Amino acid sequence: MSTARMSTLATLRGSIERLEQGGAHDLNKVTLGHDAADSVLQGGLALSAVHEVFAEGHQSASATGFIAGLAGRVSPRRPLVWVRQDFSAIESGALSISGLCELGLDPRLLVTVRAPDTDAALRTAADALACDALGAVVLEVWGQARQLDLVASRKLTLAAAAFGVTALLLRMAAEPRPSTAETRWIVRAAHSPPSAPWNAWGAPVFDAQLVRNRHGPVGRWIMEWNCDECLFSEPASHPQPVAATPAHRPHHAAAYAGQRRAS
Amino acid sequence: MRPPPQAGEVKQVFPSVVVAKQHNAILIHSLDEAAVRAGLSIGLPLANARAICPELTVYDADEVADRKTLEDIADWCDRFTPLVALDPPYGLYLDITGCAHLFGGERALLQIVSGALGRRGFAVSAAIAPTAICARTLTRHASGKIVADGGEAEAVSPLPVSALGADDAITAGLRRAGLKTIGDVASRGHHEITARFGASFTALLQQALGQGDGPISPRKPLPDYIVEKRFPDPVATDTVIALNLSALAHMLVTAMDKQGKGARKLEASFFRTDGAVRTITVEAGRPVTKPEVIDRLFRERLEALSDPLDPGFGFDLIRLSASRTEIVVQQQRDLDANVHDNDELSALIDRIAARIGGKRVVVHLPEDTHIPESAVQAVAAQHHLAAAAQAAWPERIEGEPPLRPLRLFDKPEPIKVPFATVPDGPPHQFTWRRVTHAVVRVEGPERIAMEWWKQNGDGPTRDYFRIEDEAGLRFWIFRDGLYDGEPAEAEDEAVPPRWFVHGLFA
Numbered sequence: 001m002s003t004a005r006m007s008t009l010a011t012l013r014g015s016i017e018r019l020e021q022g023g024a025h026d027l028n029k030v031t032l033g034h035d036a037a038d039s040v041l042q043g044g045l046a047l048s049a050v051h052e053v054f055a056e057g058h059q060s061a062s063a064t065g066f067i068a069g070l071a072g073r074v075s076p077r078r079p080l081v082w083v084r085q086d087f088s089a090i091e092s093g094a095l096s097i098s099g100l101c102e103l104g105l106d107p108r109l110l111v112t113v114r115a116p117d118t119d120a121a122l123r124t125a126a127d128a129l130a131c132d133a134l135g136a137v138v139l140e141v142w143g144q145a146r147q148l149d150l151v152a153s154r155k156l157t158l159a160a161a162a163f164g165v166t167a168l169l170l171r172m173a174a175e176p177r178p179s180t181a182e183t184r185w186i187v188r189a190a191h192s193p194p195s196a197p198w199n200a201w202g203a204p205v206f207d208a209q210l211v212r213n214r215h216g217p218v219g220r221w222i223m224e225w226n227c228d229e230c231l232f233s234e235p236a237s238h239p240q241p242v243a244a245t246p247a248h249r250p251h252h253a254a255a256y257a258g259q260r261r262a263s
Numbered sequence: 264m265r266p267p268p269q270a271g272e273v274k275q276v277f278p279s280v281v282v283a284k285q286h287n288a289i290l291i292h293s294l295d296e297a298a299v300r301a302g303l304s305i306g307l308p309l310a311n312a313r314a315i316c317p318e319l320t321v322y323d324a325d326e327v328a329d330r331k332t333l334e335d336i337a338d339w340c341d342r343f344t345p346l347v348a349l350d351p352p353y354g355l356y357l358d359i360t361g362c363a364h365l366f367g368g369e370r371a372l373l374q375i376v377s378g379a380l381g382r383r384g385f386a387v388s389a390a391i392a393p394t395a396i397c398a399r400t401l402t403r404h405a406s407g408k409i410v411a412d413g414g415e416a417e418a419v420s421p422l423p424v425s426a427l428g429a430d431d432a433i434t435a436g437l438r439r440a441g442l443k444t445i446g447d448v449a450s451r452g453h454h455e456i457t458a459r460f461g462a463s464f465t466a467l468l469q470q471a472l473g474q475g476d477g478p479i480s481p482r483k484p485l486p487d488y489i490v491e492k493r494f495p496d497p498v499a500t501d502t503v504i505a506l507n508l509s510a511l512a513h514m515l516v517t518a519m520d521k522q523g524k525g526a527r528k529l530e531a532s533f534f535r536t537d538g539a540v541r542t543i544t545v546e547a548g549r550p551v552t553k554p555e556v557i558d559r560l561f562r563e564r565l566e567a568l569s570d571p572l573d574p575g576f577g578f579d580l581i582r583l584s585a586s587r588t589e590i591v592v593q594q595q596r597d598l599d600a601n602v603h604d605n606d607e608l609s610a611l612i613d614r615i616a617a618r619i620g621g622k623r624v625v626v627h628l629p630e631d632t633h634i635p636e637s638a639v640q641a642v643a644a645q646h647h648l649a650a651a652a653q654a655a656w657p658e659r660i661e662g663e664p665p666l667r668p669l670r671l672f673d674k675p676e677p678i679k680v681p682f683a684t685v686p687d688g689p690p691h692q693f694t695w696r697r698v699t700h701a702v703v704r705v706e707g708p709e710r711i712a713m714e715w716w717k718q719n720g721d722g723p724t725r726d727y728f729r730i731e732d733e734a735g736l737r738f739w740i741f742r743d744g745l746y747d748g749e750p751a752e753a754e755d756e757a758v759p760p761r762w763f764v765h766g767l768f769a
Contacts, residue, residue, distance in 0.1 A: 065769020
């Protein structure tokens, strides 16, 4: 084969690859609206995958708001199944539908499953992921659930990929463990931006820390949820500068040392 | 266990009675044959009975258990006919119209029922007659009798009036009037009897004589479709049970399909050889027309049972019935994927509901009230999926931050507030779950008065505040009541109102 033909083929292969990447890019990702986060995620949150959101017990409302935002971004028009465990409603309050409306989500698309325990919740979520009519499934679990191990997470990932439904795991009062999740976030509440007392305040502001990203770097951002446009955004002005996470070292180095190897 | 009597030893049987407290006296409620032979009778005070027969064994009556036993027997009787009615305290009506031939005729059916119950240790008296009351009258004095249509009057006439089961006062009155048998009473004019003993007694008499018929009230409504399978050899293994259930599902669907129906509610009854009956119900959000779906719903349900199906020595009858059916509207599949999506979603809801219960899968409907905890109604998704998809929710106000919390506590949690600067003002700090939060920003109050115009709607007015603490956490707290008391009760010495956390904002 001549060198000229070889190079032509290589060029063609390259352009096909670029085309394929570009296509996949648009189809399987949804932008969050926060530019810095979107660029780290290479175009946005991956659909048909598992995403985990962790929060400490008292930060549960912020994490709920964040995951509701993700769900709103992922499936604005398709039904959403929210599976929760009874205990989490006792511990940090039940999901309020009025509150969800206020965040700009459509309550008509919501089906809530009140699972008695973690096993039932996990099984229901796996079932729901196998229903391609849904846009997203939220699984809300309280505490360090031993059932949610690597095997369970792998099952959810496979189901999500096979049926094109996005799985969002809300883990409250739990420590991150090895899993097959596409991204993992730790969410805390952030202050409202300073404003005059008579100005409206209280729009959801999250201190969102991306601690795992299968296909890219991690980061930490202050995000504001825009209820009217159903988008994350950068808050107009924020008083506390947030230190960037060192690129060479993940957060909580000690706690994550073992986990990053395993996952 | 009592040791078996030794050979040659004469087994001494002491009379035993069951007593219950009636009209402030302990009276005999029921008794065994030995007690009858000793000269005791129902209604005799226990003290008298002990005087007659000192070696009496006495048990307390347990009416709840009696009732339960009767219901269990009625469950067992479901295998003969779906129409079984209770006649407390001791009776059961079985409407065997059109069922007797399945068991080899009326005589054979009567023998099967009496024989099977007799073997379980019950004293049975049974009769078959065209009307329920006639049959009941016969059981009192002529057990085992079968009366054909038109023979009622002849059959009941020689029986004493007590067999009718009317009030004691009426029975005593009839006897005092010299009317000893039902035939005597029937020979008098209707108006005489009605004038003396009332219209209800006349109706009872007429039904006993076959001149009128009153309905029985079956325990369960008649299902729309029933299929069942009897086993000469009881089945006990899970695989065989599952196979038979799916065969029954096929039969049921074939039967429903002829009339274009689909099942919304299905019941599978498992009749154990020892008489216990277990019924398992599944519901579907839309009419089911496929045997595979029925099969799958039952499989999910059976797997998730907290006390699994116990076959014991095996089931000798499995019955599948569709207790609620609907006409199936055939929908044309169009290019729009919506119809398909809705089917998928409702199938998913059915499966989850079969496993963890229909009340645990909910959709939400707005409620026209401003009380935060009742503004949203959670209803079973199986029944209200379509309604929820059409619901009109209040529009959110553009540009406003959320005014309602994202997480709401079912029961508001009390918090400790040391003081508030001004009466009716927000607190400066509060303690919730042993953590003290300093208030940085406040918005409020939003005053919500209770719905005093409703029954039980009265309660203290609440002042709600949106609070942000120093860590950025946002709370929705309220003060239950006003500082100087409600206007209506201002004259009472007002207790300081209490504070609660009701919800958390994102």
